[in-house]
Amino acid sequence: MPELPEVETMVRGIRPFVEGRTIAAVRVCGCRCRPITLFPGLKSMARRSVGRHVAAVRRIAKRVVMELDSGDAFVIEPRMTGLMLLHDPPDPEHLRIEWRFAGRREFNSVWFWDRRGLGTVRLLTAVEFAELSGGGLLGPDALTMTANDLRERMAATRRPVKVALLDQRLVAGIGNLYASEILHVARIHPAVPAARLTAPQADRIHAATRLVLEDAIRHEGSTLGDGTYRNVLNQNGGYQNSHRVYDRADEPCPTCRRAKVIRIVQAQRSTFFCPVCQRKRQH
């Protein structure tokens, strides 16, 4: 499930082969699948982008953005199972969109591949794009937010801190996997109401967020048991081997080695934590 580290890995992976290139074609590919959500339709997408240069490739929260010299921007949301690929898809039938570039280099296309098809590809105008990135729909980026950002955001909701960390309007980029990892490093119980966090506790979450996300980026993200996430060369990420608690119910806590990691459900999502290291009341 692509969260900030996986999407950052996609961006860094395609950037050297996409930035500065001229778009020669955009087409729908794959076969038996229901078409994924495209906005606007493929025709106007192609009309507005073919012949344009890709001015920049960057990440906004959990989205990949390819900005064109016209000011329009492709915004790709991988959601659960989407990937950006330079070649060699996990399977050919779930390829969804291909961007082909003019000229001949090592890679001349980039693909969006998506097994479940929940992802979206949109071509936004400069105005629409500005609304997305600065319209209050997304909180500060989890990788660059300040400690004060996080304290203020957490103070604004009574929801459990784990659930609050998943709200992209509060903090952008954290998903279900990294929320558990971050809270374990920060030694915070996931059910604590966010507004009840003390300032030092919120600061621990801030520091843990940076630590965990940067480490996960270094390892090129997490490839879970279902093998869905792959980097742009269709290789596994490596951070799953460093997971402390996620999907490790009944295994010993890597910190205290005494308690077993337990799994609870919050807002219909799995949360993993150590009941000893992440006690609600600390002494």
Added chain:
DNA sequence: CATATGTCCTGAGAGC
């Protein structure tokens, strides 16, 4: 307004 739940989708695994 804040919070909670339902929906989309496919493949893996369980159970009979």
Added chain:
DNA sequence: TGCTCTCAGGACATAT
């Protein structure tokens, strides 16, 4: 063996 059922969760829509 082969069927049906449940589960996984990011973001958005709808309900309370």
